[in-house]
Amino acid sequence: MAEGLTISTVIEALKVLTTPRGDSWRDSGQASPETDKQCTLLNTLKLNVSTLEDKILNGPEWKELNKMRMRLLAQTKWLEGCFSSHTEPHWRFTLEALLLLLCLKECMIELVASFQPSKPNPRTPEVAPALSPDTLSISQQKIVQAVLQFVISLGICPYLLPGVGLPIQQRSEFGALVRSLITCETPTIRTRRLFISCSALMEVSHQLSLGSLLLTHYLGDLMAGLCQLGFCPSRKNAEQNTIEKLKDLTESERNQCKEFLKSLLDQVYQPLVIRELLILQGGPRQGIKSCSGKATKRAPAPSWLRRLSGHLLSERLMKPHGVQAVVRGILEGAGAGAVGGHDAEAASSNWEKCDAIARILVSCPQQSLTVEEYYQKVCPQILDLLHIQDPFTARQFQRVATEAFLAIGQAEPQLAEKHLILPVLEPLLRWTLAPQGLCGRKQTHSNSAALY
Template sequence: MSAGILDALQILTKPVGEACAEATRCTQSGALVAALRSNLAELEQRLRGEPRLKEVPGFQHRVRQDLEWCGNSKDPTWAFVQECLVLLLALTRHLTHLLESFRSERDPSQPCTPEAAPPLPPDVLSVAQQKTVSAALQFVVTLGLCPYLSPGVGIALECRSTFGAAVAAAVDRNVAPPPDRRLLTTTFAMLEISEASSVATLVLTRHLGDILAGLCQLGYCPEHPEEGRAEHSKVVSMEERTECRKALQSLLGKVYQPIVIKELLILQGGPKQARGPPAGVAPPRTPLAHAPPWLRRLCGQLLSERLMQPNGVQAVVRAILEGAGGSAGVQAAASDWKKCDAVARILAVCPQQSLSVESYYSQVCPQVLDLLHFRDKLTALQFQRVATCAAFTMVQKQPELGRRYLLAPLFAPLVRCRDSAEGQDPSSVQEWELTRCVEDMYKVCVVGNSSCPALLTSLEDILPVLFSLYCFTKRNVSHLRTPCQEILLWYLSHAESPEALRSLKRLCILSGPTGGVSPGFEFLPGSEGGARLAPKAVCSDEDDALYEKLAAEQWRVECLVQLLAELKDSDLPGGFFLELLKELTSWAVEEEDEEKVEQEGTGSSASTLLQLEERLWGRVAGQGQRVAFLQVLASMCERLSHTHLLRRPVQVVEFVEAMLQRACVGLAHGSGGTVETQSLSMGMGLVATMLTGAMELSAEDYSCMSHLLQPLDQISKQHPEPVIQELASDLRATLATHGAYCPDTVTQAAHRWKPTKSSHSVPEAHSKDPHQTVHNVPTKHSQTAAMERTPTTQPSFGPPIDHTNSRTPAPEVQTPGPRACGSSTGEPHDALPSKAFTECLLEACDPDVPTKAMALRVLTGMVRQRDAETLRFQDKVLTLFLDNLEHDDSFVYLSAIEGSHADEPHATVAS
């Protein structure tokens, strides 16, 4: 039976014969009508005479009895459509009956063996049979559906092919049934045909847009006269309109959503066409007609419903980006990214049909985050671009809702690490959760690379937890190390300077609560290379517990300094360094205030033991904070070069200003000494060097230098040494005149502090020391020994830091390395030292403390690099180091110690 119906369809849809074509050469529409009549007549004749088709007429008759619309028509196109629909309905009903019988007769208790193929269902069509059915469906849609759509509804036949105009001309609208009745008949017949599983794919993949257009027009077209269609309300009843609306919703719900969304976007139409394309520009192939207003509103509503369904966001993205990755070339790739950005902007706009913006965000934001979790490379890149762009746009438009529904779920695992309580099950934060959280943050922040205040504020809250995880990954092998580092660097690079400095202080435990991992918990290695949160092991030994605490704090500081070392093109390290130096100035004032309060409290009889205890605990906490502060400052001076800390002249001026302010505080409290004098001499000599043409200064630099006038005036009046007073006064006059008046004292100070070849290589020599353990926490015994001596750590350049008037490092000018200080090879052993090496030795004997210390450190670097000239005169160098071991200044003393042990593993100088 199925074969007979398919043969009948093939006869009905076969190409026109040559004789018919010769007889109707007048017009294309005439040839089409003649071909349709010829095929109808041939089918009728063969149904009567061929035995293999004898069962088809009876089946056709039974189908026609169930159809109210089936009847004779004077329009040959509609008669042809009716015959096609009857045969297609007969085929689908017969295939459905065969499939039901096959399923009922099959015994599920006897499963097939693994090697046996499953039985073939009886409704499966061959390739040739599918081709016949597709041709019949094409005729039905072209002749029975598209000609009756209103202008702007769907794609017109004229836009599909050059033969479309002939098809439209062949249709006779003036005979019964009316156009809307024909549209209603064809649409519902196509819906019934699509119920058969073997034919549904052919219908819905090729003609879904036309069926949707017919249902939209039948169910939602206004009843008022529009564009000459006043007869619509007279043909289609209200019950039929309601039935069309239900059929539309049912069809939209059961078809693959990306296909539905793509067809709705096409049905929504294009923009208004103002005029034709300019001369010389070809028009687009298939421009979308401007849809009527009612259809645009309807499509917008239907698209919003698709978007707000489960996985609706993914469906919209797939519908628009489907096939975008198949194009090649740079222009095609740029077009693909533009599509991604366009989809993101669509997702960020709340539709009018939504109840509220909050309800829309609550439904869409989780789906936007799900776009970050695809594994397919090409799909992941496109979906990630859409997700990051949509997230930034949504957070910018609605910061409060964006934080609640987008950023809070994104950061949730890290927040739970911070807010977890004692005794909580550590499995509440799984390894995969932390991994996904870090990866998603990396995609949104680093890859997306678009900052907004709401995102930076939310990230600042969980930054200590992320930094704790980063410190853990630095000590262990973990794939989370790089993304954690990149996220931290991204935040520090994009945050405003005050927020970034505040975050740095929190990370190194210098201000306020750290906000790190909850007390009693710690990160441990995960089974998949990540990290997991687990209760911290209790240490019974107090000494071991104290050591672990100190080691962890030192490791956090070292990790922070390593992060700052990565910010090579940023002023943030220098800003943080200057912020720490300014803190030193306030210490003396705070100590003075504490002494006054203590004296007042001691002399007052009203002071209770509780108040005294609180005051003492406060002082202990303050001292601990200062120790941590000194540790951070010392690590920065030791690990970071001057090119990192003082990148611009303004920062150099701020550095000198901090030094002068501390000197003024010391003078006000009556403190002073050799080290203070040398520091002042160095700072003022540095400013003098800048003013005498060592570097080009701008108006901003001079404006910043004006802040030095007040401390210089105080030093010129209060400092006990006349030389410092005179230099401060003359330097103040030079600053006030912008260098127009420059006394000899300023010129001499500039010449005295002008960088020499011997001081050029300090940062390089220090950074290349192979014996330094920058990334390793010291052992317990070395930690204890370091705590017993004072000071614990010294900076790599400049005077040391003490409790009264802390010293600060002096910047140097970086030029070629230490080989400039002496010859490399080829000189006889008893040859005289070079001029540069001689100058370096003389500076090491200079009574000026900073000059002596700098020269000793340069010699240390030359020893470590095994400079040939230094090795030839190793006895003299060793003598210099040993002579300075008795020096009063701690910085000179430590430089001498470091130099005398610089090459111990090689047994050269130290021997």
């Protein structure tokens, strides 16, 4: 790491990049309100990038940051040729934000590597241990979150195909403004920019603190981008209204995106992954409210994404504790699990969700070798739902188990008997079918104990 570079210096650079300047908010006078907002946003982005470049090049306190910035720019192949004079302001802003996030990640990693905590003093055991040098303060976390929001809004969401992920224009007024601003890129440019943004954010997520800030809020957007980059078909006979040929990605780059997605799905809290996969698969059928408060229909997910999401959901389901992950992913946020609270009792009466989960559990995925193999893995996990001790979740988990028990019994009665009914009755059967002599001895022993 460049000597003397600190986290606070990189955070200050991020703050310069995201803080609006007074000069950029000048009124355009005769322009329409929508055009005026677009001009204001572009002026702000352009001015902030210019201010940052001036500080980095001319400020002595920014010298070490500039060295790391140039080193990372030279080492990162997918950033080659991106910083040209003809780059649009919104994309140039995104590139600067990504590069600073990479600088922050490198700075934090190398600070931790060189950190040598002092030995605890036995005379003062109550003193808290020294914080890790990569710990961010609350104000620093807010700045990083603002930068991540800009990167997601300007670098990922505008380049997603219709039906892939939640539309940014239906999330907020700023999202609608961004969507109206970024509309003219060709498929090749759109794909390349999406690849750069996703690759940089995956690199940033390798640092624990930054990864937590990123994946807590923007896991779904990152998953949507990686799904599109790695799995969107490029065949000419694909759906013309939702598929655009991915001309600008090599096969190795597509495989890299697939590996990124796989590692992401394996590392993140599984109920959260399940929830995001369900949204990618199509989410709720009803319309979602836009920033104006009106319900608008969401574009249907393309068929390749529905198949991919279903496949990934089935993989999660067949893993150890996969059934609990599916149940928690659907029910958490409806009053169960980590949310709990006053809505837990109301949510526990929602049989529709429990019935929907049961239908998911009873459907054997295509990647399973046989139906029996699938039920052999899933049924013990269904029975485990009956033993949940948490009072907030126990009732819903028991209802899911009951619904699944009935559904499997109707669909596959023989397999239900083998993998559900007999395991439940096994303790009773073991006692009732025990040899008569053994039962007699136990009864005699019991009577003898009673005499004493």
